[in-house]
Amino acid sequence: MTWQKRRRGNWNGGWNNLGPLVAMMASSAGDWEEIGEKMRGGGSWQDGPKRRKRRGRMFGQGELRLALLALINEEPRHGYELIKAIEDMTAGGYAPSPGAVYPTLQMLEEEGKIKPAKSKAKAEDSETSGKKPFKATKSGKAELAERVEEVDQLMGRINEHGDRAEKVKERSPDLFRAMGNLGSVLKNRARAGKLDQNAMNEIVDIIDEVAKRIERM
Numbered sequence: 001m002t003w004q005k006r007r008r009g010n011w012n013g014g015w016n017n018l019g020p021l022v023a024m025m026a027s028s029a030g031d032w033e034e035i036g037e038k039m040r041g042g043g044s045w046q047d048g049p050k051r052r053k054r055r056g057r058m059f060g061q062g063e064l065r066l067a068l069l070a071l072i073n074e075e076p077r078h079g080y081e082l083i084k085a086i087e088d089m090t091a092g093g094y095a096p097s098p099g100a101v102y103p104t105l106q107m108l109e110e111e112g113k114i115k116p117a118k119s120k121a122k123a124e125d126s127e128t129s130g131k132k133p134f135k136a137t138k139s140g141k142a143e144l145a146e147r148v149e150e151v152d153q154l155m156g157r158i159n160e161h162g163d164r165a166e167k168v169k170e171r172s173p174d175l176f177r178a179m180g181n182l183g184s185v186l187k188n189r190a191r192a193g194k195l196d197q198n199a200m201n202e203i204v205d206i207i208d209e210v211a212k213r214i215e216r217m
Helices: 012-027 031-039 065-074 079-089 098-110 138-146 146-171 173-193 197-215
Strands: 115-116 134-136
Touching: 065 079, 065 098, 065 115, 065 134, 065 138, 065 146, 079 098, 098 115, 098 134, 115 197, 146 173
Parallel strands: none
Antiparallel strands: 115 134
């Protein structure tokens, strides 16, 4: 089964996702307001001990593992391709961090759910050389078959997130552009090592002042 509906853009890490995420929060109603309240300390992230998925997070406990296994079963992929696949599914609204993806892949391999696949990339291909693709094993396929309803619900929810992101982009393209610029600037300064504590304090002051100006509009 194929769940992916989008293939666009390039994954550039968490800083690039900052702009679209904030733009979505600014343009959307409902859950984002509750998420913002809880981020400000207005309540607990979890409504009860049995709640699996925390508000504001893409994946609940064990769901990233299941999503990666499902995507690998769809076609052999390495870590970067899996990150990109989820980002595409969410229309750029979310990309799991390498620090979450690669340990999960190692765990799946140790469990016997995935195994290395032969790479089709040519040795001179700098974009993919050195990356290890995985494919699903019989054990991995069997797990997916046993949990097919759960998998469909999970992947459907990820795609719904992408549908919402697309609608927000259609309503406010200039807001996405402006916030994307902010994310890019912060990313570039971080990569250049120019985000020391003094710089961060100054950036926080600027953002706080802009927020106050917007509130007074």
